[in-house]
Amino acid sequence: MNTTFSFTSTHTDAHSNARTGVIHTPHGDIQTPAFVPVGTQCSVKSLTPQDLMDLDTHLFFVNTYHAYLRPGIAVIRQFGGLHAFMHWDRPIITDSGGFQVFSLGRVREGKMEDGKKGKLQETALAKISEDGVEFQSHWDGSKHIFTPEKSMEYQWTLGSDIHISFDDCTPYPVTHDTARASMERTHRWEERSLKKHLELQMTNYELQKRPYQALYGSIQGSVYEDLRKESAAYISALPFDGIAIGGVAVGETKAEIVSVLDWVMPLLPEHKPRHLLGVGEFDDIFALIEHGVDTFDCVQPTRLARVGVVFTRTQNANIKNQHESDELDVMKRYSIDVTKSLYAMDDQPIDPTCHCPTCAQYSRGYLHHLFHVRELSAYRLATIHNLYFMNQLVREIREAIGEDTLHIYKKRWNLS
Amino acid sequence: MNTTFSFTSTHTDAHSNARTGVIHTPHGDIQTPAFVPVGTQCSVKSLTPQDLMDLDTHLFFVNTYHAYLRPGIAVIRQFGGLHAFMHWDRPIITDSGGFQVFSLGRVREGKMEDGKKGKLQETALAKISEDGVEFQSHWDGSKHIFTPEKSMEYQWTLGSDIHISFDDCTPYPVTHDTARASMERTHRWEERSLKKHLELQMTNYELQKRPYQALYGSIQGSVYEDLRKESAAYISALPFDGIAIGGVAVGETKAEIVSVLDWVMPLLPEHKPRHLLGVGEFDDIFALIEHGVDTFDCVQPTRLARVGVVFTRTQNANIKNQHESDELDVMKRYSIDVTKSLYAMDDQPIDPTCHCPTCAQYSRGYLHHLFHVRELSAYRLATIHNLYFMNQLVREIREAIGEDTLHIYKKRWNLS
Numbered sequence: 081m082n083t084t085f086s087f088t089s090t091h092t093d094a095h096s097n098a099r100t101g102v103i104h105t106p107h108g109d110i111q112t113p114a115f116v117p118v119g120t121q122c123s124v125k126s127l128t129p130q131d132l133m134d135l136d137t138h139l140f141f142v143n144t145y146h147a148y149l150r151p152g153i154a155v156i157r158q159f160g161g162l163h164a165f166m167h168w169d170r171p172i173i174t175d176s177g178g179f180q181v182f183s184l185g186r187v188r189e190g191k192m193e194d195g196k197k198g199k200l201q202e203t204a205l206a207k208i209s210e211d212g213v214e215f216q217s218h219w220d221g222s223k224h225i226f227t228p229e230k231s232m233e234y235q236w237t238l239g240s241d242i243h244i245s246f247d248d249c250t251p252y253p254v255t256h257d258t259a260r261a262s263m264e265r266t267h268r269w270e271e272r273s274l275k276k277h278l279e280l281q282m283t284n285y286e287l288q289k290r291p292y293q294a295l296y297g298s299i300q301g302s303v304y305e306d307l308r309k310e311s312a313a314y315i316s317a318l319p320f321d322g323i324a325i326g327g328v329a330v331g332e333t334k335a336e337i338v339s340v341l342d343w344v345m346p347l348l349p350e351h352k353p354r355h356l357l358g359v360g361e362f363d364d365i366f367a368l369i370e371h372g373v374d375t376f377d378c379v380q381p382t383r384l385a386r387v388g389v390v391f392t393r394t395q396n397a398n399i400k401n402q403h404e405s406d407e408l409d410v411m412k413r414y415s416i417d418v419t420k421s422l423y424a425m426d427d428q429p430i431d432p433t434c435h436c437p438t439c440a441q442y443s444r445g446y447l448h449h450l451f452h453v454r455e456l457s458a459y460r461l462a463t464i465h466n467l468y469f470m471n472q473l474v475r476e477i478r479e480a481i482g483e484d485t486l487h488i489y490k491k492r493w494n495l496s
Numbered sequence: 497m498n499t500t501f502s503f504t505s506t507h508t509d510a511h512s513n514a515r516t517g518v519i520h521t522p523h524g525d526i527q528t529p530a531f532v533p534v535g536t537q538c539s540v541k542s543l544t545p546q547d548l549m550d551l552d553t554h555l556f557f558v559n560t561y562h563a564y565l566r567p568g569i570a571v572i573r574q575f576g577g578l579h580a581f582m583h584w585d586r587p588i589i590t591d592s593g594g595f596q597v598f599s600l601g602r603v604r605e606g607k608m609e610d611g612k613k614g615k616l617q618e619t620a621l622a623k624i625s626e627d628g629v630e631f632q633s634h635w636d637g638s639k640h641i642f643t644p645e646k647s648m649e650y651q652w653t654l655g656s657d658i659h660i661s662f663d664d665c666t667p668y669p670v671t672h673d674t675a676r677a678s679m680e681r682t683h684r685w686e687e688r689s690l691k692k693h694l695e696l697q698m699t700n701y702e703l704q705k706r707p708y709q710a711l712y713g714s715i716q717g718s719v720y721e722d723l724r725k726e727s728a729a730y731i732s733a734l735p736f737d738g739i740a741i742g743g744v745a746v747g748e749t750k751a752e753i754v755s756v757l758d759w760v761m762p763l764l765p766e767h768k769p770r771h772l773l774g775v776g777e778f779d780d781i782f783a784l785i786e787h788g789v790d791t792f793d794c795v796q797p798t799r800l801a802r803v804g805v806v807f808t809r810t811q812n813a814n815i816k817n818q819h820e821s822d823e824l825d826v827m828k829r830y831s832i833d834v835t836k837s838l839y840a841m842d843d844q845p846i847d848p849t850c851h852c853p854t855c856a857q858y859s860r861g862y863l864h865h866l867f868h869v870r871e872l873s874a875y876r877l878a879t880i881h882n883l884y885f886m887n888q889l890v891r892e893i894r895e896a897i898g899e900d901t902l903h904i905y906k907k908r909w910n911l912s
Binding site for chain 2: 121122123125126127128129130150151154155158159164165166167424425427437441442443445446448449450452453455456457459460461
C-alpha cells in the first residue's frame with residue numbers, strides 16, 4: 081500500500097492529447113483514463129461495494145453533501161471514514177458539496193434530477209455570502225452552512241483519497257460579469273480550502289493517524305474563454321495534487337463543454353491528474369479522453385440502467401433506416417430499452433458479445449419481465465451490465481492509447 | 497443428471513418423527529429437511545437466481561398464478577420453461593395457482609399481503625363452479641379460468657420439477673359442512689389433476705421431450721380432525737409422487753397448525769416426500785420438522801428482511817428484562833430491526849457469529865444507513881442474510897437428525 085499520492089503518465093497518444101497513466105493512492109492504484117461511478121448516498125444505486133469490486137472499478141465517487149446529511153459526518157467519524165463504513169478498500173473521491181448546495185439555491189435551466197429538461201423551480205434554500213453557503217436540507221428543512229473550511233473538515237473525516245476544494249458553482253446561463261465575480265470568489269474559496277487542507281494534513285502528519293489525502297483544485301469560468309483560461313492558470317499555479325474541471329454539465333451544450341476543454345486542457349500541468357466533474361455520457365467519452373482528461377464521473381450509465389436502457393456494442397438492429405439512424409443520437413444507436421414489449425420473448429442476452437455477469441446468465445426476456453413487474457433485481461442486473469460496458473470501453477481505450485491506435489479504435493464506434 | 501424423480505429417506509430421528517432424506521429430481525438433489533424460498537414473480541425479491549445458488553438453495557418455489565399473469569405462459573413456453581427463463585438449473589416447485597385464485601375471491605381473516613392482521617376486503621373477483629374457478633386478474637381486471645386440467649397444463653409448460661395438484665383452498669374460519677364439501681371437491685379436482693398430469697406425462701414420454709415432472713397431491717380438511725384424516729388417507733392412496741399439506745396458514749393459530757400435523761403426518765406413506773405449503777416461520781421450523789415434514793416454503797424470512805428485520809443466532813441483547821423476554825415471541829428474541837436508530841453507529845455485523853456474505857463485509861450501521869435512505873442494496877443484503885440463516889439452520893438440523901441429537905440441538909434455541 082502506498083502511503084502517498086502521485087500520478088505517473090505512462091503514454092501520450094501520438095494523434096491526440098489522450099494519455100494513459102496511473103494515480104497512486106494509499107488505497108491502491110487507479111489506471112487512467114478511468115470512468116468513475118457515482119455513489120450518491122454512499123452506495124451506487126442497486127449495487128454493493130463488492131459488486132463494484134467484481135466489476136473492476138478502481139475509484140468510487142461519493143457526494144459529500146449527501147454523506148453530510150445522511151448518515152451524517154458523526155456516523156462516518158465513528159466508523160473511521162468512508163472506507164470502513166462502506167467496506168470499500170480501494171480509492172474514493174469526494175466532491176466539495178458545493179454543487180448540491182448551489183443546485184438547491186438557484187434557478188437553473190437544464191437537466192433536472194429525473195433527467196427531464198426544464199426549468200427547476202425557484203427555491204430559497206441556499207444563501208451565498210463571502211464566508212460560504214447557508215442552505216436548508218432537502219430532507220427535513222434543517223439549516224446548515226458549508227464554507228471552504230467546513231468542506232475540508234468534512235472530506236477529511238470522510239477520509240476519501242481525493243478531495244475537491246470548495247468552489248462557487250457558477251450557474252448557467254450567466255453574464256460575463258456574474259461569471260467573473262463567481263470565478264474570483266471560487267479562487268478565494270479555493271485558497272482557503274488549500275490552507276485548511278494543509279493544516280489538517282500537518283496535524284494529521286504529526287499524529288501519524290491517517291494515510292495521505294489528496295486535494296484537487298477546481299477550475300470555473302462558465303463558457304467564457306478568457307475566464308476559463310484565467311482560472312486554469314490560477315488553479316494550476318497553486319500546490320494542489322490534481323485539477324478538477326468544474327462548472328460543466330450544468331446546462332450548456334455538448335459543444336460548449338468541448339470548447340471549455342479546448343481552452344483549459346493545454347494550460348494544465350502535465351504531472352497532475354485531471355478530473356472532469358459530472359461529464360461522461362457515453363458519447364462524450366472519446367472527446368474528453370482525447371483532450372487529456374484522466375478521470376471522469378457520471379451518473380448516466382447507472383441512471384439509464386435503472387429505467388431499462390442498457391448499452392450494446394453493436395449498433396441497434398431495430399433502427400432499420402440507416403439515414404434515420406445517422407440523425408439519432410449516439411446513445412440510441414448503442415443501447416436498447418429492454419422494457420419495450422419487443423424484448424418480452426427475446427432469449428438473447430442484452431449484448432451477445434458482452435462478458436458481464438448479467439449477459440452471461442440472463443436474457444433480455446427475463447430482464448424485460450423483471451422490469452415489468454418491478455422486481456428489484458432488474459435494477460441491479462442492468463446496472464451491472466452498464467458499468468461493465470463502461471469499464472470495458474475505457475480498458476479498450478487505454479490499450480488503444482498505449483498502441484497509438486485510438487483514432488482507429490474510435491472509428492469502430494462510428495462516432496463523429 | 498437423474499431423469500426420474502424419487503425420494504430416499506436416509507435417517508429417522510430416534511426421538512421424534514423428524515427425518516433426513518434426499519429428493520432426486522432431473523435437475524439435481526434436494527437435501528431434506530429443506531427450507532424453500534418463494535420467488536413469487538419468477539424472482540425471490542431483490543435476489544438473482546445466482547444469489548440463491550451462492551446461498552446453497554436447493555429448491556426454488558414459483559407461484560403458477562403470478563407466472564401465468566406475468567410474464568404469461570406463452571412467454572415461458574417460448575423459453576422452454578422456467579429453468580431456462582430464470583437461468584436456474586436446480587429443482588423448481590410450482591403451486592397449483594389455487595391459493596392465489598381463491599384468496600382473491602373470498603373474505604378471509606388472517607394475515608394480509610402486507611403482514612398486518614385484519615379482515616381482507618370482500619371482493620367478487622373469483623367464482624367457483626364444479627369445473628374450476630373463474631377470476632379476474634388483480635393487475636388489469638381481465639377474466640381467466642383455472643381448472644384442474646388447466647393448472648396441470650400451465651405447470652407442465654412452466655416445466656417445474658414438482659407440481660401441485662389443483663385443490664379447493666378451504667377458507668378459515670369455516671363450518672364443518674362447508675369444509676367437508678370443499679374437501680370433497682378437492683378430491684374430485686385432484687383426481688382430475690392426476691388424470692391430466694398422467695396424460696401429459698404419457699404424451700411427453702412418447703415424444704421424449706422433457707425430463708420427468710413430479711406431481712404432489714394436496715391434503716385439505718381445515719381444522720377438523722375427521723376431515724384431515726379422511727383427506728390424508730384419500731390422497732395417500734392415489735399414485736402421486738409426493739404429498740403436500742395445503743389449507744394451512746390461512747388464519748388459524750399456530751397450535752391449530754400443529755394439530756393438523758398431529759392428525760395427518762402419521763397417515764402418510766413413508767416413501768413419499770411431504771411438503772408443507774406456506775408454513776416455515778422461524779419458530780415453526782422445529783415443530784414441523786419433528787412431525788416429519790421434508791420441505792416447506794415460506795415468505796417470512798425474505799419479507800422480514802425487506803423491512804429490516806434480520807435474524808440473529810444469539811438472543812437479542814437489547815431485551816434487558818429476562819422475564820419480559822420470555823413472553824416475547826421467538827422472532828423478537830432472535831432478530832433485530834436494523835432500521836432502529838440504536839444501530840446507526842454500530843460497526844458490528846448483523847450477527848457476529850454469522851458467515852454470510854453480508855455479515856462478512858457490512859455493518860449494522862451501513863445497513864441502517866442503506867435502509868434509512870432506501871438504497872436498493874439494503875433489501876438484497878438483508879435478504880441474503882436471512883436466507884443464509886435459514887439454510888444454515890436447516891443444515892444444522894439435518895446434521896442433528898443424522899446424529900439423533902435434534903432434541904439437544906433444539907435446546908440451544910431455548911424454544912418451547
